[in-house]
Amino acid sequence: MKMVKRKILGILLAGIIAIPAWFIGKAVPIVGSPVLGILFGMILAFWKRPVTFNEGIQFTSKKILQYAIILLGFEMNLFNIFTVGKQTLLLMVFTLSASFLTAYFGGKLLKLDSNTKTLIGVGSSICGGSAIAATAPVINANDEEVARSISTIFLFNVMAAFLFPFLGHVLGMSDHTFGLWAGTAVNDTSSVVAAGYAFSDAAGNLSVIVKLTRTLAIVPITLVLAVITSKKNAGENANYSIAKIFPWFVLGFLAASIINTFLPVSPELTHFLSQAGKFMIVMAMAAIGLNTNIVKLVKNGSKPIFLGFLCWISISVMSLAVQYLFHI
DSSP: OHHHHHHHHHHHHHHHHHHHHHHHHHHSTTTOHHHHHHHHHHHHTTSOOOGGGHHHHHHIIIIIHHHHHHHHGGGOOHHHHHHHHHHHHHHHHHHHHHHHHHHHHHHHHHTOOHHHHHHHHHIIIIITHHHHHHHTTTTTOOHHHHHHHHHHHHHHHHHHHHHHHHHHHHTTOOHHHHHHHHHHHOOSHHHHHHHHHHHOHHHHHHHHHHHHHHHTTHHHHHHHHHHHHHHHHHHHOTTOOHHHHOOHHHHHHHHHHHHHHHSOOOHHHHHHHHHHHHHHHHHHHHHHHHTOOHHHHHHTOHHHHHHHHHHHHHHHHHHHHHHHHHTO
16 A cells, blocks of 8 residues: 555656646647657756656556557457468568667667667667567667657657658559558557548558557567577676566457457447556656756757668558569
């Protein structure tokens, strides 16, 4: 009971911030609720809050974020994922590889810290803010690194939502080609939806399924990062073990996906659970914003943005090149 009392104020503050971010984000999906959550949190970070809020804010940005990822699994249908996955596996392998390699080597050239380039890499490669949210606790990223990465991904989400449909029409793409392109090269789900359906309904339907297929890459990527992080920490601490950093919440995400696919759970319940997960992500982003120094973030913002641009270009070009070369 004492532990709950210590955390409740910070959790409530994050929840209160998340409410307007949630509804405004629904009205303006191109911006998205998580981005607004982190922005509102950053603005309130200037408030000299009592220390009694801090433990709950920290809990929200770490643990509630992990619980949210688990709930997102309830919007996954593995049959649809596997069907599209078989058709687009080659495309996924090439585009993910291009983005990760660009993030790694580009981050080295720009002399960015390891966590920031990893978060921008997974955000660009997999599913924007959700991938960053899932990866951050695995690699022990701090709130400033998460905020920097989310801000970078957000910029290119908005650009893609407007630019992709225009380029698709200029280049004379078919619904199939554009749907694959948007589903693999646009970062966040909200921007995939915006870009896909702006082109056509058929392209929008395909792009969303491809995007959800791409989202499932969170599982192997976070497991690999967990092993890498564990080995790195083991070098610094002989008693360090993989069990301490293993992303158990990712297994929860996978379990939720299996439940949604194979058990007779009502669509209303699974929809409610996945929406609850998305709201909890907004809460976590608000908590991260509350712990972020916006002045420092702006000062250090140019290099992450340039890396995000490089990743965005590499994955966009690779997606079209693979479709053209292999006739996908």
